[in-house]
Amino acid sequence: MNITILFGGSSFEHEISIVSAITLKKVLKNATLSFIFIDANREFYLVEAQNMKSNHFSTGAYKKDKKLILQKGDFFTSGMFGLKELNVGTVLNLIHGRDGEDGKVASLLEFNKIAYISPRVDASVLSYNKLYTKLYAESLGVKVVPYEVLNVNDSREITLEYPVIIKPVRLGSSIGVSIVKSADGLDYALDVAFEFDNQVLIEPFIEGVLEYNQAGCKTSDFELSIVEEPNKEEFLDFEKKYLDFSRDGKVTDADISLELKTDIQDAFKKVYANIFEGALIRCDFFVVDGEVLLNEINPIPGSMANYLFEDFEGMIGRLIGHLPKEATIKIDYSYINSIQSAKGGKRQ
Amino acid sequence: MNITILFGGSSFEHEISIVSAITLKKVLKNATLSFIFIDANREFYLVEAQNMKSNHFSTGAYKKDKKLILQKGDFFTSGMFGLKELNVGTVLNLIHGRDGEDGKVASLLEFNKIAYISPRVDASVLSYNKLYTKLYAESLGVKVVPYEVLNVNDSREITLEYPVIIKPVRLGSSIGVSIVKSADGLDYALDVAFEFDNQVLIEPFIEGVLEYNQAGCKTSDFELSIVEEPNKEEFLDFEKKYLDFSRDGKVTDADISLELKTDIQDAFKKVYANIFEGALIRCDFFVVDGEVLLNEINPIPGSMANYLFEDFEGMIGRLIGHLPKEATIKIDYSYINSIQSAKGGKRQ
Numbered sequence: 001m002n003i004t005i006l007f008g009g010s011s012f013e014h015e016i017s018i019v020s021a022i023t024l025k026k027v028l029k030n031a032t033l034s035f036i037f038i039d040a041n042r043e044f045y046l047v048e049a050q051n052m053k054s055n056h057f058s059t060g061a062y063k064k065d066k067k068l069i070l071q072k073g074d075f076f077t078s079g080m081f082g083l084k085e086l087n088v089g090t091v092l093n094l095i096h097g098r099d100g101e102d103g104k105v106a107s108l109l110e111f112n113k114i115a116y117i118s119p120r121v122d123a124s125v126l127s128y129n130k131l132y133t134k135l136y137a138e139s140l141g142v143k144v145v146p147y148e149v150l151n152v153n154d155s156r157e158i159t160l161e162y163p164v165i166i167k168p169v170r171l172g173s174s175i176g177v178s179i180v181k182s183a184d185g186l187d188y189a190l191d192v193a194f195e196f197d198n199q200v201l202i203e204p205f206i207e208g209v210l211e212y213n214q215a216g217c218k219t220s221d222f223e224l225s226i227v228e229e230p231n232k233e234e235f236l237d238f239e240k241k242y243l244d245f246s247r248d249g250k251v252t253d254a255d256i257s258l259e260l261k262t263d264i265q266d267a268f269k270k271v272y273a274n275i276f277e278g279a280l281i282r283c284d285f286f287v288v289d290g291e292v293l294l295n296e297i298n299p300i301p302g303s304m305a306n307y308l309f310e311d312f313e314g315m316i317g318r319l320i321g322h323l324p325k326e327a328t329i330k331i332d333y334s335y336i337n338s339i340q341s342a343k344g345g346k347r348q
Numbered sequence: 349m350n351i352t353i354l355f356g357g358s359s360f361e362h363e364i365s366i367v368s369a370i371t372l373k374k375v376l377k378n379a380t381l382s383f384i385f386i387d388a389n390r391e392f393y394l395v396e397a398q399n400m401k402s403n404h405f406s407t408g409a410y411k412k413d414k415k416l417i418l419q420k421g422d423f424f425t426s427g428m429f430g431l432k433e434l435n436v437g438t439v440l441n442l443i444h445g446r447d448g449e450d451g452k453v454a455s456l457l458e459f460n461k462i463a464y465i466s467p468r469v470d471a472s473v474l475s476y477n478k479l480y481t482k483l484y485a486e487s488l489g490v491k492v493v494p495y496e497v498l499n500v501n502d503s504r505e506i507t508l509e510y511p512v513i514i515k516p517v518r519l520g521s522s523i524g525v526s527i528v529k530s531a532d533g534l535d536y537a538l539d540v541a542f543e544f545d546n547q548v549l550i551e552p553f554i555e556g557v558l559e560y561n562q563a564g565c566k567t568s569d570f571e572l573s574i575v576e577e578p579n580k581e582e583f584l585d586f587e588k589k590y591l592d593f594s595r596d597g598k599v600t601d602a603d604i605s606l607e608l609k610t611d612i613q614d615a616f617k618k619v620y621a622n623i624f625e626g627a628l629i630r631c632d633f634f635v636v637d638g639e640v641l642l643n644e645i646n647p648i649p650g651s652m653a654n655y656l657f658e659d660f661e662g663m664i665g666r667l668i669g670h671l672p673k674e675a676t677i678k679i680d681y682s683y684i685n686s687i688q689s690a691k692g693g694k695r696q
Contacts, residue, residue, distance in 0.1 A: 014679045040679040042420065042459060055688060058681035069419070072390065098677065099459070103469045107455030111390060111447065121451045122480075125473040132474070135483040139497075149487075151622060199622065274499060274547065329446065331362045331388040333406035340403060 001031040001317050002089025004075075006105065008038040008057070011097035012175050012196075016302065018057050019246045020094050023303040025052050027248050028313055034088060036075060037062055038095065044068035044075065046086065072112050090320045093118030093300060097171065101128045101299050115323055117316070119279040119299040126275065127297040130201050131169045137294045140270045144294050145203050145286060152198040156190055163205040166190060168197035179205050206288065211295070212254055214268045215282040215305035219318035222269055225308035227261055229254040230284075247307045263292045271297060277324045280304055280316075349379040349665050350437025352423075354453065356386040356405070359445035360523050360544075364650065366405050367594045368442050371651040373400050375596050376661055382436060384423060385410055386443065392416035392423065394434065420460050438668045441466030441648060445519065449476045449647050463671055465664070467627040467647040474623070475645035478549050479517045485642045488618045492642050493551050493634055500546040504538055511553040514538060516545035527553050554636065559643070560602055562616045563630035563653040567666035570617055573656035574601040575609055578632075595655045611640045619645060625672045628652055628664075 007021035008014055018037075025033060035047040037057065045065040047056070056062055068075040069083065076083040091114055093105050103124035109116040119127060126136045134144045148158055149169075158164065166189045168176040176196035178189035193200040216224035228251055254261075268283050271294065282301035286293045298305075306312040355369035356362055366385075373381060383395040385405065393413040395404070404410055416423040417431065424431040439462055441453050451472035457464040467475060474484045482492045496506055497517075506512065514537045516524040524544035526537035541548040564572040576599055602609075616631050619642065630649035634641045646653075654660040 010677055010679075012677055014677075015681060015683045018684070040677070042461070054684045058684040058688070069417075071417070103451050103473065104455040104459050107452040107469070108459060111452050111456060113390070121455070121469070122473045122477060125451065125470045126480070129470060131487070132470075132480075132484075135487055136480075139479070139483055329358055329360055329362075329388070331358075333363060335363045336366070336402045336406040340406070 001320065002034075002087070003028065003031045003316070003320075004034040004036055004086075004088040004091045005094050006036045006038065006091050006100075007094045008040075009095035009097070009099035009105070010038070010040055010042055011095060011099050012171060013095075013097035014040065015054075017094055017096045017100070018054055020096065020303045022052050022054065023246050023248050024092070024094065024306070025049065027303070027306045028316065030313060031316075032089070034086070036068060036088070036091075037065070038099065039063075042099075044070060046075075046077070070108060070112060073114065074112075088114065090323070091116040091118075092304075092316075094304070096300055096302070102170070103128070110326060113326075115320070117278060117280065117319060117323070119276055119281065120324065123275040123279065124299055127281070127299040129169050130167060130296060131199065133294070133297050134201075137271060142267050142270050142294050143291060145206075148202045150190065150200050150202065152194050156186060158186070158202050160202055160204055163207070164202050165205040166193045167201045167203070168193045169199045169201055170197050206286065210287040212256070212264055212285050212287065213282055213305075213308070214264050214285065215280065215301060215308045216268060216272065217280040217315065217319050218272060218277055219315065219322045222272070223309075223315050223318070224265055224268065225282075225305060226251070226253040226310075227256065227264055228308055229256075247303055249307055251307055260287065260290075260292070267292050267294060277322070278319075280319065282308075349668065350382075350435070351376065351379045351664070351668075352382040352384055352434075352436040352439045353442050354384045354386065354439050354448075355442045356388075357443035357445070357447035357453070358386070358388055358390055359443060359447050360519060361443075361445035362388065363402075365442055365444045365448070366402055368444065368651045370400050370402065371594050371596050372440070372442065372654070373397065375651070375654045376664065378661060379664075380437070382434070384416060384436070384439075385413070386447065387411075390447075392418060394423075394425070418456060418460060421462065422460075436462065438671070439464040439466075440652075440664075442652070444648055444650070450518070451476070458674060461674075463668070465626060465628065465667060465671070467624055467629065468672065471623040471627065472647055475629070475647040477517050478515060478644060479547065481642070481645050482549075485619060490615050490618050490642050491639060493554075496550045498538065498548050498550065500542050504534060506534070506550050508550055508552055511555070513551050513553040514541045515549045515551070516541045517547045517549055518545050554634065558635040560604070560612055560633050560635065561630055561653075561656070562612050562633065563628065563649060563656045564616060564620065565628040565663065565667050566620060566625055567663065567670045570620070571657075571663050571666070572613055572616065573630075573653060574599070574658075575604065575612055576656055577602040577604075595651055597655055599655055608635065608638075608640070615640050615642060625670075626667070628667065630656075 005021050007017045037045045037047050045062050046068055047065050066077050075086045075088050103121040106118050106121045106124050126132045137144050163181045166178050176193045180186050180189045213228040282298040282305045284295040286295050353369050355365045385393045385395050393410050394416050414425050423434045423436050451469040454466050454469045454472050474480045485492050511529045514526050524541045528534050528537045561576040630646040630653045632643040634643050
C-alpha cells in the first residue's frame with residue numbers, strides 16, 4: 001500500500017494539518033508512506049519520514065527538502081537530468097480548511113489524474129461551506145439545526161432567540177466562532193466572524209445538547225465508525241481542537257439506544273451517498289427531542305478520525321480499492337469535421 | 349490589456365470551446381491576446397494566433413505547438429535553459445463543461461495565484477450542477493422551475509405531468525437532454541440522460557414558455573447586457589448550439605415591459621451577488637404567469653455572450669480591474685511554538 005500524505009496548505013488550519021499528518025504516520029504502520037508538505041506559499045516539498053516533527057516546519061527547516069512539481073500523473077523532482085517521477089501511489093489529502101477542503105486540492109489531483117482519498121470537488125464545496133451543507137442536507141430530507149444567514153453588508157438583525165452561535169460559513173476548527181448570550185454581544189461576535197468570511201450563519205445555541213459524531217466511508221459497502229459522544233464543553237476553541245487533532249487512542253461507543261444509533265447512521269449514509277465516494281468523512285449530529293439534526297460535515301476530519309475505527313489501516317486499504325473513477329470523454333472532432341465538410345473543407 | 353484565452357479541456361463541450369475561442373479572437377480587437385489550448389489528454393499548448401482555426405485542433409496539428417507547464421504565478425515553456433515564463437496576464441477561462449465549469453480550472457489558477465476571469469470554485473460547483481443551482485437560487489428567494497430528481501438506482505417514478513424535460517444534472521449544451529411527451533418515452537429518455545450523469549432533473553416542459561437571457565458581470569457596479577429573447581425552437585440540440593457559440597453579431601433588446609425587465613435584472617443580481625465576482629455569466633429565465641423563474645446559470649456562456657453587450661471589450665477590461673483577491677492567510681506557527689515551549693522545546 002503506497003500512500004502519500006499531502007498536508008499543510010495555505011489555510012488557517014495549516015498547523016493542525018501538520019499535527020494530523022504526524023499522527024497518521026504513527027497510525028498507518030504497514031503502509032509505504034511518503035509525505036508532501038504544501039507550505040504557506042503553496043510550494044510542494046518532499047519530507048523524509050524522520051523529519052515529520054512539528055518543529056521541522058515551524059523553524060523553516062523544511063525549506064532544505066526537495067521541492068516538487070505537480071504534473072500529469074505524479075509529483076516530480078527536477079534535477080540535472082530533467083524531471084524524475086516520485087511514484088506517489090494514492091494521495092491522502094489531509095489539508096484541513098482552505099486548499100484541502102474547498103475543492104482546490106481535489107481539483108489539482110483530479111485534473112492531473114492522480115488517485116486520491118478526499119472528497120471530490122463538488123462534495124468539497126458543499127461541505128466546506130456550512131450554508132451549502134444545510135441546503136444539500138435539506139434536499140436529501142436530512143434535518144439540520146435551524147439557522148439564519150447574514151452577509152457582511154446586511155443590516156444586523158436576527159430573529160432567533162438568544163443564546164445563539166455565530167459561525168463564518170467557510171471555516172473549520174471553530175475559527176471565528178462565538179456564542180452570543182444576549183443582543184449586547186451580537187455586534188462584536190459578527191465583527192469577529194466577518195474577519196474570516198463575508199457570510200455568517202447564526203444558529204440557536206442549545207445548552208447541553210446531545211452531540212454525536214459518526215465517521216465512515218464507502219468501500220464495497222459502508223464502513224461506519226463507532227458513534228462518538230464528543231467532549232462536552234461549550235465548544236472547543238482552536239487550541240483544544242488542535243490538541244484533539246493529534247488523537248490516536250481509541251474511544252468507546254456512545255451509550256445510546258439502537259434506534260438512535262440507526263437514525264444517526266441512516267442520516268450519515270444519506271449525506272455520504274452519491275457525492276462523498278472516495279472520502280472518509282465525519283458528520284457531527286445534534287439530537288434534539290429525539291430528532292437527529294446534522295450540525296456539520298467534516299470532509300477531512302482531524303487525523304482522519306482514526307481513533308473511531310477498529311481497523312483503520314485495513315479500511316484505508318479497502319477505500320483505495322474503491323476510489324471513484326473519472327468518466328472518460330472521447331473527443332473525436334465530429335462536429336468540427338462535419339461543419340468543415342459542409343463548407344467544402346476550405347475554411348475554418 | 350494582456351489576456352490569455354484558455355480553451356478546450358476534457359469536456360463534452362471541447363469543440364464548442366474551440367469555436368468560442370475563435371470567436372473571441374475576432375471580438376477582442378484591441379487586447380494583446382495569447383491562446384492556451386488544453387487537449388483531450390489535459391496537456392497545455394501555446395497556440396499562435398494565426399493557428400486559431402478549428403482544423404488546427406481537429407487534425408491534431410496543435411501537437412507541434414509548444415507545450416506548457418503550469419506553475420506558481422504563470423505558465424512556462426521548458427527548454428535548454430530551464431523554464432521560461434510566458435507572462436499570461438489575465439487568463440480568461442473559456443472551457444465549457446467539465447474542467448472549465450466544474451471548478452477544476454478555477455482551482456488550478458487560484459492555487460497558482462494567476463489572475464483569471466471565471467467563476468471561482470464554489471460558484472462553479474453551484475452553477476455546473478443544475479440541482480445545486482436550484483437549491484442555491486431558492487435560498488436567495490429566486491424562484492426556479494419546479495423539478496424532481498432521480499438517481500440512477502431510484503425507481504423510475506415521477507409525479508410531474510407530461511410533457512417533461514429530462515436533464516443530466518451536470519452537463520451543458522443540451523447534451524443528454526430529452527423532452528418526453530408521455531409515460532411511454534420516459535425510460536428511454538432516462539437511459540440517455542443516465543449515460544451522462546448518475547443524477548437527472550425532471551422538469552415540466554412548458555410549450556411556448558417565454559424565455560429571456562440576461563448576461564452580466566460586476567465591475568465597480570453591475571454591468572448588465574440587454575435582455576435577449578432567444579431562438580424559439582423546442583430546444584437547441586447540440587449542433588445548433590454549436591453554431592450558436594460562434595455568434596458575434598449584435599442582437600436587439602427584447603420587447604418587454606420595464607417592470608418585467610427590472611424583475612429579470614433583480615433576479616440576475618441576486619444570483620450573481622457574493623459568489624460570481626470575477627465572472628461574466630448568463631442566466632436563462634422563464635416567465636410563467638408573470639413570474640420570473642431561473643432556468644439555468646451559464647457560468648461560462650458561449651463566446652462569453654459578447655453579442656449581448658454594447659461595449660464588450662471595454663467591460664472585459666473593467667472586469668479585469670475588479671477581480672476578487674484571495675484573502676491572505678498568515679502562518680506564524682504560533683500554536684506549534686507555544687506547545688513546544690510548554691514541552692520545553694525538546695520533543696515534537
